[in-house]
Amino acid sequence: MGQIGNTLVKQFSEAVDEFARFVEQCPDGQWKAKCGAEGWTVAQTAQHVSGQFTLEMEYITAAANGAGYPAYTWDEVNAKNDGRAAANASATKDEVLAELRKGASWVSEYVGGLSDDQLTQTRPLPLAGGAEVNVQTLIEGGVLIDHVRGHLASMRAAV
Numbered sequence: 001m002g003q004i005g006n007t008l009v010k011q012f013s014e015a016v017d018e019f020a021r022f023v024e025q026c027p028d029g030q031w032k033a034k035c036g037a038e039g040w041t042v043a044q045t046a047q048h049v050s051g052q053f054t055l056e057m058e059y060i061t062a063a064a065n066g067a068g069y070p071a072y073t074w075d076e077v078n079a080k081n082d083g084r085a086a087a088n089a090s091a092t093k094d095e096v097l098a099e100l101r102k103g104a105s106w107v108s109e110y111v112g113g114l115s116d117d118q119l120t121q122t123r124p125l126p127l128a129g130g131a132e133v134n135v136q137t138l139i140e141g142g143v144l145i146d147h148v149r150g151h152l153a154s155m156r157a158a159v
Contacts (some may be wrong), residue, residue: 002116008139009112015148016104019049022152023093023100030159031093037154040085045158046100047091049151051084053103056143057110059125063135064118069126077127111139 023046035045055077058070072080118135125133139145 002114002119004116004119004136005112005114008119008136008145009108011140012104012108012111012145012148015145015152016100019046019148019152020097020100022155023096026093026155026159033158035151035154035158038085038151041089042155042158043091043093043096044085044089045151045155046093046096047088048081048085049148050096050100050103051088052081052147053107055080056147057107059143060135060138061110063121063123063125063133063138064114066121066123069123072127074127107144 026042031043032041034041038045038048040048061067062069114135119139120134120136122132122134124130125138133141142150
């Protein structure tokens with residue numbers, strides 16, 4: 001693991017640990033509170049984060065391997081998210097935590113195995129209007145680490 005990978009795994013682990021603590025400590029009566037930004041409940045938003053690693057890794061692995069990004073549009077991504085939120089309206093804290101920990105484990109393993117060269121590769125990202133984005137920024141930004149932190153902030157505001 002390179003230096004950049006070490007730093008990213010540490011940042012990701014810290015974000016996931018903070019997220020898990022919130023879920024564990026969320027009062028049961030607030031688990032169904034509505035998150036303003038998402039329009040979903042805390043439960044749905046928490047499950048969105050715990051279940052989103054597979055989609056996020058489609059982008060990260062494609063970028064790290066120099067392959068084409070998935071061809072999803074924002075409308076398709078949003079439809080996937082809303083569909084999963086509807087299907088997971090009754091997600092429990094235990095379910096979210098189990099999925100979060102399992103997903104975070106394999107994501108950390110993958111990210112930790114990337115070389116600094118892979119992490120600094122730059123490619124145009126269609127979902128960002130074709131802006132040049134390197135793999136490190138993809139991981140730190142809205143696709144992984146900031147995705148966890150952003151939804152955590154929304155969940156905190158809801159309770």
